[in-house]
Structures are given as structure tokens and as C-alpha cells.
């Protein structure tokens with residue numbers, strides 16, 4: 473039986489630590505405020521936004537919700553971001569992705585002031601990560617590092633294979649594992665011999681976006697498997713990029729979906745908000 477890495481429990485621990493820290497700030501008269509922007513009504517985005525608001529309420533972070541209609545223009549969204557950038561009472565700004573097709577995501581990400589970029593998506597945050605300077609870390613990869621560390625899984629010296637090279641998950645994940653002294657391989661859709669490469673991994677991180685793609689044929693006996701994928705199947709059941717039933721008997725530790733990486737993303741977003749006060 474593989475050890476089940478409990479993201480729900482670990483995220484709860486982190487939220488409790490942040491709750492204490494936020495209470496300390498409050499005593500000193502410092503409030504923490506996160507602005508969350510959602511454009512349109514994508515049902516999955518609505519679930520995540522709701523989870524973020526609930527986490528804020530639990531920790532004592534003030535949340536400002538901006539629910540904008542699907543027809544919102546690029547200029548209107550930029551105006552709002554500029555306003556929030558200049559408000560001293562706002563610590564963090566998050567604009568839920570994906571945005572409607574008529575909006576240029578890149579321009580929006582660039583517009584958020586790096587000092588309030590709690591998603592860690594701004595080029596300045598990405599650059600800081602690349603060269604080892606202080607900056608906001610992208611929440612999902614940072615959450616995975618916490619999952620591994622708080623489960624006492626050794627990273628240093630291990631061969632980590634990251635499948636996926638997106639700017640928000642795969643690439644920053646690879647950089648963070650490198651920072652933790654893993655030996656890192658990044659695989660993607662053009663990778664040849666994916667199975668063979670994955671089977672060399674001590675730690676396999678799947679961020680592909682394809683339901684149950686990773687079967688037992690992709691894992692080494694005793695490996696650690698982290699499943700970033702999240703897919704809502706018919707009947708509303710969630711599943712990941714990993715075929716949990718097939719993989720679990722062969723590995724030493726694995727994250728479930730739900731209850732693995734997802735809750736950690738939210739916990740790290742909260743962490744970035746609280747820590748932004750000291751930046």
C-alpha cells in the first residue's frame with residue numbers, strides 16, 4: 473500500500489499557521505487583503521474562486537471579489553487592475569484564468585504589480601525564481617514542495633521527472649525542484665520514449681492535462697507520484713492525470729485527486745498573501 477500524501481490535512485496545517493500569523497498582524501493594526509477577479513462564469517473557475525474566498529475567511533484575510541461579466545473589455549479589466557495596484561489597502565491581486573478569448577491574458581498578467589502578484593505569474597516573479605532571488609512563487613509548484621517536505625520525502629539528489637512545461641505549473645515546478653537539489657528532467661508532448669523516461673523517476677510529477685494518462689507502465693516500483701491534473705468527469709467525479717487505481721499498488725507514496733495538490737494551491741496562495749505584508 474502506498475502512503476497517501478494528504479493535501480487536505482497538510483493544507484489545513486498551513487492555513488492554521490497563517491491564521492495565527494494574520495492574527496498577530498491584526499494586533500499590530502495590519503490587515504491582509506486579497507482582491508480576486510473573475511471574468512465570466514466558467515463553473516470550474518467559480519468553484520476555485522469560492523474555495524479561495526472560504527480560505528481567506530478562515531485565515532482572517534479580507535477578500536474583495538470582483539465578478540465581471542463575460543463581455544468585459546481588455547480596457548475595463550486593465551483599469552480595474554491599475555486601480556487595485558495603486559490601492560494601499562490591497563496586498564494581493566489574483567485574476568482567475570482562463571480569461572475569455574477576447575482578452576489578452578499575457579497583457580493582464582503583465583499589468584499586475586509584481587509586489588501584489590500573489591499568483592507568481594508576472595515575468596518579474598518568474599525571473600526571480602529563475603535566478604534565486606526573492607519573489608512570489610507560483611502556488612501549485614510551491615504547494616507540491618510543501619507536500620513533499622511535510623511528508624518527509626527526500627528531494628535532494630533524487631531524479632525528478634516533471635511532465636508538462638506550462639508557465640504556471642511545469643516550468644516553475646522544474647525550477648523549484650532544481651532549487652531543492654533534485655536532478656530534473658522536463659518532459660512534454662514532443663518527448664520521445666516518455667514511458668522510459670518516466671520509469672527513471674524517483675519523483676514523478678504529472679501536469680499534463682489528460683485524464684488518467686499515467687498508468688503503471690510509466691512508474692518505477694517505489695517511486696513517489698504527484699498528480700497535478702484535475703478533471704471533472706461525467707457524474708461530477710474528479711480525477712487527475714494519473715490512473716490512481718493502476719499506479720497506487722506500485723509506488724511508495726502518491727497524491728489523491730481530490731485532496732492532493734488542489735488544496736495546497738489555495739494554501740500557498742494564502743501564504744503569498746500573508747507574506748506579502750513583509751515584502
Ligand SMILES: NC(=O)C1=CN([C@@H]2O[C@H](COP(=O)(O)OP(=O)(O)OC[C@H]3O[C@@H](n4cnc5c(N)ncnc54)[C@H](OP(=O)(O)O)[C@@H]3O)[C@@H](O)[C@H]2O)C=CC1
Nearest residue numbers: 612636637638641660661679680681700701702733734737
Ligand atoms: N491542482 C491544481 O491546483 C492545479 C491543477 N492544474 C491542472 O494541471 C494540469 C496541467 O495544467 P497546465 O500546466 O496549466 O496545462 P497546460 O495545458 O498549459 O500544459 C500541459 C503540458 O503537458 C504537456 N503534454 C500534453 N500532452 C502530453 C502528452 N501526451 N505527453 C507528454 N506531455 C504532454 C504539454 O506539452 P507541450 O508544451 O508540448 O504542449 C504541456 O507542456 C491540468 O489538468 C490542470 O487542470 C493546473 C493548475 C493548478
Ligand SMILES: Nc1nc(=O)c2c([nH]1)NC[C@@H]1CN(c3ccc(C(=O)N[C@@H](CCC(=O)O)C(=O)O)cc3)C=[N+]21
Nearest residue numbers: 519520523567568569570591702730731732734735737
Ligand atoms: N489566476 C489563477 N490562479 C490559480 O491558482 C488558478 C487559476 N488561475 N486557474 C485555474 C487553476 C486551477 N486551480 C485550482 C485551485 C484549487 C483547486 C482545489 O481546491 N481542488 C480541490 C477540489 C475542488 C473541487 O471540488 O473542484 C481538490 O483537488 O481537492 C484545484 C485547482 C487554481 N488555478
